Structures are given as structure tokens and as C-alpha cells.
Amino acid sequence: MTPAVSFQAISRHFGRVKAVDRVDLDIARGEFFAMLGPSGSGKTTCLRLIAGFEQPTAGHIEIFGETAEGVPPYRRNVNTVFQDYALFPHLNVADNVAYGLMVRGVGRRQRMQRAAEALDLVQLAGYGERRPGQLSGGQRQRVALARALINEPKVLLLDEPLGALDLKLREQMQEELKALQKKLGITFVFVTHDQGEALSMADRVAVFNEGRVMQVGTPQEIYQRPVSRFVADFVGSSNVVPPDFVERVCGKRAWGSLRPEAIRIDPPERGTGVNAQVLSSSYLGAATRLTLDAEGLRLQATVPSGTTVPQVGEAVALGFDPDALHIMEGEA
Amino acid sequence: MGLKLAAAAGLAFLHLPILLIFVYAFTTEDKSYQWPPPGLTLQWFAVTWNRPDVWAALGLSLKVATISTAIALLLGTLCAAAVSQSRFFGRETISLLVILPIALPGIITGIALRSAFSIADIPFSTWTIVLGHATFCVVVVYNNAVARLRRTAGSMIEASMDLGADSFQTFRHVILPNIATALLAGGMLAFALSFDEVIVTTFTAGQQQTLPIWMLEELVRPRQRPVTNVVAMVVVLVTFLPILAAFYLTRDGDQIAGAGK
Numbered sequence: 001m002t003p004a005v006s007f008q009a010i011s012r013h014f015g016r017v018k019a020v021d022r023v024d025l026d027i028a029r030g031e032f033f034a035m036l037g038p039s040g041s042g043k044t045t046c047l048r049l050i051a052g053f054e055q056p057t058a059g060h061i062e063i064f065g066e067t068a069e070g071v072p073p074y075r076r077n078v079n080t081v082f083q084d085y086a087l088f089p090h091l092n093v094a095d096n097v098a099y100g101l102m103v104r105g106v107g108r109r110q111r112m113q114r115a116a117e118a119l120d121l122v123q124l125a126g127y128g129e130r131r132p133g134q135l136s137g138g139q140r141q142r143v144a145l146a147r148a149l150i151n152e153p154k155v156l157l158l159d160e161p162l163g164a165l166d167l168k169l170r171e172q173m174q175e176e177l178k179a180l181q182k183k184l185g186i187t188f189v190f191v192t193h194d195q196g197e198a199l200s201m202a203d204r205v206a207v208f209n210e211g212r213v214m215q216v217g218t219p220q221e222i223y224q225r226p227v228s229r230f231v232a233d234f235v236g237s238s239n240v241v242p243p244d245f246v247e248r249v250c251g252k253r254a255w256g257s258l259r260p261e262a263i264r265i266d267p268p269e270r271g272t273g274v275n276a277q278v279l280s281s282s283y284l285g286a287a288t289r290l291t292l293d294a295e296g297l298r299l300q301a302t303v304p305s306g307t308t309v310p311q312v313g314e315a316v317a318l319g320f321d322p323d324a325l326h327i328m329e330g331e332a
Numbered sequence: 333m334g335l336k337l338a339a340a341a342g343l344a345f346l347h348l349p350i351l352l353i354f355v356y357a358f359t360t361e362d363k364s365y366q367w368p369p370p371g372l373t374l375q376w377f378a379v380t381w382n383r384p385d386v387w388a389a390l391g392l393s394l395k396v397a398t399i400s401t402a403i404a405l406l407l408g409t410l411c412a413a414a415v416s417q418s419r420f421f422g423r424e425t426i427s428l429l430v431i432l433p434i435a436l437p438g439i440i441t442g443i444a445l446r447s448a449f450s451i452a453d454i455p456f457s458t459w460t461i462v463l464g465h466a467t468f469c470v471v472v473v474y475n476n477a478v479a480r481l482r483r484t485a486g487s488m489i490e491a492s493m494d495l496g497a498d499s500f501q502t503f504r505h506v507i508l509p510n511i512a513t514a515l516l517a518g519g520m521l522a523f524a525l526s527f528d529e530v531i532v533t534t535f536t537a538g539q540q541q542t543l544p545i546w547m548l549e550e551l552v553r554p555r556q557r558p559v560t561n562v563v564a565m566v567v568v569l570v571t572f573l574p575i576l577a578a579f580y581l582t583r584d585g586d587q588i589a590g591a592g593k
Contacts, residue, residue, distance in 0.1 A: 051490075051494060052494075053490055053493075072493070072498075073490070073493040074493050074494070074495075078494075079495065080491070082487045082490070082491055083487075084487055086487035086488045086490065087491075088506060090509040090510055099495050099505070100495035100496050103492075103495065103496050103501045103505065104496055147491075147495065148494075148495075151495060151496060
């Protein structure tokens with residue numbers, strides 16, 4: 001089956017800045033796909049390339065098997081939820097939602113009916129008469145969502161959709177977006193710099209850095225088997241372990257990553273070979289996070305609540321399953 | 333208290349002379365401005381009504397102001413759209429060049445235009461006056477439109493395109509409603525500026541008389557003097573109302589735009 005969106009060696013340069021640099025990417029139909037990366041990593045430019053607001057400097061984009069280069073945004077069956085929502089202040093909520101139908105010449109009666117249905121879908125039934133200015137941030141977000149969905153796009157693009165919301169609302173919207181995507185079966189592509197959001201919502205994640213895709217995979221793959229130091233570092237606070245240390249543990253000379261929860265804290269007399277000192281400790285509720293100095297190497301470890309937690313300054317021995325030490329193949 | 337009195341005195345100093353002009357429209361003395369007026373009459377209104385030179389001057393002024401405003405609305409909006417919505421080489425320069433005529437003394441603009449007309453061998457006509465007025469009318473519309481466009485988020489235009497509207501539909505349904513009150517205010521201001529312009533007009537009108545020029549001539553040549561006052565009074569009333577309307581319109585517009593944030 002042809003992918004929903006296919007990037008083939010796509011580059012987008014702004015003068016000398018390579019915002020997107022030779023990116024190959026396939027987004028499957030019906031997938032909830034996240035583009036994750038720090039600001040300036042090229043993820044938003046990729047989204048704008050799909051929407052049609054940017055044209056690639058080089059390469060080829062296909063949307064549902066059709067060439068996208070040169071097709072203006074208004075002829076693409078793709079809709080966007082903008083970061084600042086971009087609602088029209090001079091129209092009420094119902095007219096905002098029905099805008100896509102209005103410019104296509106759908107009659108007013110049918111327009112209003114479909115707008116009411118779309119508002120119902122995002123749990124804003126009865127808000128049609130209000131002005132965008134009278135809504136809260138979360139409500140505006142839902143209006144933007146309803147407005148983008150009313151055109152029945154094949155791909156829905158979301159640019160940092162939850163960035164402007166407070167934590168509680170953000171968690172609630174994560175659930176809702178996920179449920180909505182399942183229900184509609186539309187391909188969702190969303191851009192975020194929040195790794196927690198990407199891991200919890202997406203079916204697959206692409207990690208961007210400096211205009212390039214570092215790794216594409218399921219949240220589990222990305223989290224447990226990062227291919228490079230950048231990915232390990234950016235996706236969750238994994239310990240990046242230098243080749244010297246890896247060589248001592250498993251005999252292979254390569255960079256590795258070690259999840260904080262994979263590290264076991266033993267009393268020093270156990271003698272597993274790696275001794276460490278507790279530098280600091282912070283209580284997180286379900287666990288305690290320790291910062292350790294393991295023979296000059298700074299490591300993070302989480303100890304679940306209910307077990308013995310060593311004090312700051314205490315000498316301990318570290319233990320871990322050698323399988324938990326992941327070798328990063330992508331790192332020279 | 334003292335400050336309030338000073339402010340009141342300042343305002344009175346600014347506005348009382350205008351009332352004086354109104355009073356002289358009703359005086360019975362027509363050779364000189366004598367205070368207090370020896371008597372009051374309404375006859376000058378009838379005299380003014382029957383003077384063809386007044387009507388000719390008023391007609392020319394209205395025509396010039398209307399055409400200049402129309403040109404300013406078209407060019408000012410287009411220029412503002414270009415400058416605020418896209419980046420191109422020389423953008424800042426164009427912005428500066430558009431605003432320059434309002435900073436330039438009118439007499440310079442006037443002399444420059446007059447010598448340009450004579451070099452190009454263009455005879456004076458309504459259009460030469462219109463050209464002179466358009467130089468500063470465009471600025472007024474441009475300034476209003478550019479300020480409003482800057483506040484109109486670029487993502488709104490992208491959202492419109494994203495939802496299926498082509499450039500024309502986007503202009504019609506998103507850009508125009510958002511800048512309409514700014515254009516109305518700019519247009520009214522441009523009209524008022526053109527309507528009472530003297531300096532540039534003296535250089536670009538030739539023998540033609542717009543209303544302000546006609547008034548100047550009347551003051552030099554004392555003949556039925558209160559006629560000038562009658563005309564002045566009508567002009568003040570006619571120009572004051574649109575400016576007041578523009579003020580209220582843009583004030584409401586700001587509230588609507590502000591509500592979207």
C-alpha cells in the first residue's frame with residue numbers, strides 16, 4: 001500500500017541554512033506519527049512541506065501516491081491545526097469551523113449542520129455563536145481541530161498542538177486526540193519538542209536534529225534502542241556511556257546507552273566491579289532519582305519507592321543486566 | 333485644578349477662533365470683519381447658493397478628493413500587503429519611500445511636481461492636482477493598512493489557504509474584513525487631507541480653483557466677504573462629521589481585533 005506521505009531525499013534550504021537536509025520518510029496510512037526534535041531541527045519545516053506552505057529545494061514528496069510539489073495548499077487534501085490556532089477573529093465559532101465548506105460553495109444550511117456536527121465531535125456543542133475571543137485556550141484548540149477536520153482531510157497536521165495549554169489540559173487533550181484519531185482513522189502527523197508527548201501519543205516517532213532524521217521507530221524502539229547519543233539524550237534522560245566503560249562490561253568498544261531504571265544499587269561489598277558515590281538524590285513520588293559518580297562517569301539511576309535508598313555521599317556498587325546496556329550502532 | 337483650568341484655556345484658545353468664523357457668516361457688514369457684528373442676517377447663505385464660482389470650486393475639490401482617495405485606497409492597500417506579507421530585496425526602502433511625501437514639506441513636493449510637469453510638457457488639469465494629492469493620500473491609507481496587517485497574524489492567511497481558499501477568496505473573506513475599518517479610516521483621512529490641501533495644489537492646479545484656493549483668493553479680494561465664512565462653515569461641518577465617524581469606527585474595530593487575542 002502506498003504510504004500516506006512519502007519524503008524522498010527532501011531538502012529545504014533557506015539561503016545557507018539547511019532547515020531540512022536530505023530527509024527520507026514514509027508515513028503509513030492511518031498512523032499517528034510524531035516528529036520530535038529541538039527547536040530549529042527542521043520538524044516544523046517538514047510539516048509545512050506537507051501542508052504546501054513550503055516547497056522543497058530538492059527531492060520529491062508524495063501524498064497518497066500523488067506528487068505534491070507545485071500543488072498549492074488549497075488543492076491539497078491535507079489540513080493543519082496551527083500552533084497559535086489561527087482562528088478568524090471576525091467570524092463566530094460556527095463560521096470559523098464552516099470556513100472550509102464556505103469557500104467550496106456549500107450552502108449555508110448544510111454548512112451550519114456540518115459545523116454543529118464537527119463541534120459536537122470535539123465536545124463543543126452549543127458554542128457556535130461565540131466569538132473566538134470569548135473562548136479559553138483549550139476551547140480554541142478544539143475549534144481549530146473541528147475546523148481542520150470538517151474538510152475530511154486524508155492527513156491532519158498538528159503543529160505543537162498542545163504547546164500553549166497547561167499541564168492538566170495537555171494530558172487530557174493527549175487522550176482525546178489519540179481517541180479521535182482511532183475513531184476517524186485519519187493519518188495524524190504532529191510536531192512536538194516534548195518527548196513525553198511523542199512517546200505517549202504516537203504509533204511511530206521520527207527524531208529530528210539539525211535538519212536530518214536521526215531515527216524513526218516505535219516509541220519503544222526509540223526509547224530502548226536509541227541509535228545515537230543525540231537520540232538517547234533527547235528522548236528521555238538516558239545515560240550515555242562512553243566506549244571505555246562499555247568495553248569493560250561487554251568487551252565491545254562502542255558508545256552505549258543505559259536507562260536509569262535499569263541500574264541496580266547494591267551495597268559496596270557485593271563487588272560487581274563498578275563502584276560509585278551518590279552525589280545527589282531527588283524524590284519523585286513513585287521513585288527516587290539518584291545522580292551517581294561512577295569512577296568519574298556521571299550516571300542517573302532511579303530507585304523505586306519501597307526499596308532502600310542510599311544517602312547522599314554514600315558509597316555503593318552498581319549492578320545491571322548486561323543486556324540492558326544498549327550499543328548505539330549509529331554512533332562512530 | 334490649576335492644570336484643568338490651563339487645559340481648558342488651551343482648548344478654548346484653539347477652538348474659539350473657529351466659532352468666530354461661524355459668527356462672521358451671519359454679519360451684515362461685508363467689507364471688513366468688524367467686531368462686534370453690527371447686525372445679523374441669513375442673506376449670505378442665499379448669496380453663496382447663487383454664486384457659480386463657489387459651486388465650480390466645490391465640484392473640483394470633491395472630484396479631486398474622491399479620485400485621490402480611490403487611488404490611495406488601491407495603491408496604499410496593495411503596497412501595505414506587499415510590505416507586511418512578504419520579504420523581498422529593498423522592502424525597507426520601499427516602505428521609506430512611500431512614507432517620505434508626508435515628511436517632505438508640501439512646498440517641495442509642489443515645486444518638484446510643477447517642474448516635472450513642465451519638463452514633461454504636461455498641461456495642468458484635474459489629473460495634475462490628483463497626482464499631487466495622491467502622493468500624501470497613499471501614505472495615510474498605507475500607514476493605516478500596514479498597522480492593521482501587522483496585527484493580522486500571518487498564520488490566519490495560511491489557515492485560510494489550508495482550508496481550501498485561493499488567494500482571491502482569502503483576500504475577500506479574511507484579509508478584507510480584518511482591515512476594512514482601517515481602510516475606511518485611512519480613506520476618510522485621505523479625503524479630508526485632499527479636500528483642504530493648499531500648498532501642493534497651488535503648484536499643480538494652474539488656473540483651476542479648488543475650494544481652499546478659492547477661499548484664499550476671496551480673502552485677498554474683498555467682495556461679499558461673509559460668503560467665504562459661509563463656505564468655511566459648511567466645509568468644517570462636512571469634513572468634521574466623516575472624521576468623527578472614522579474615529580468611532582476604528583475605535584470599535586480595535587475592540588473587535590483585540591477580542592481575538
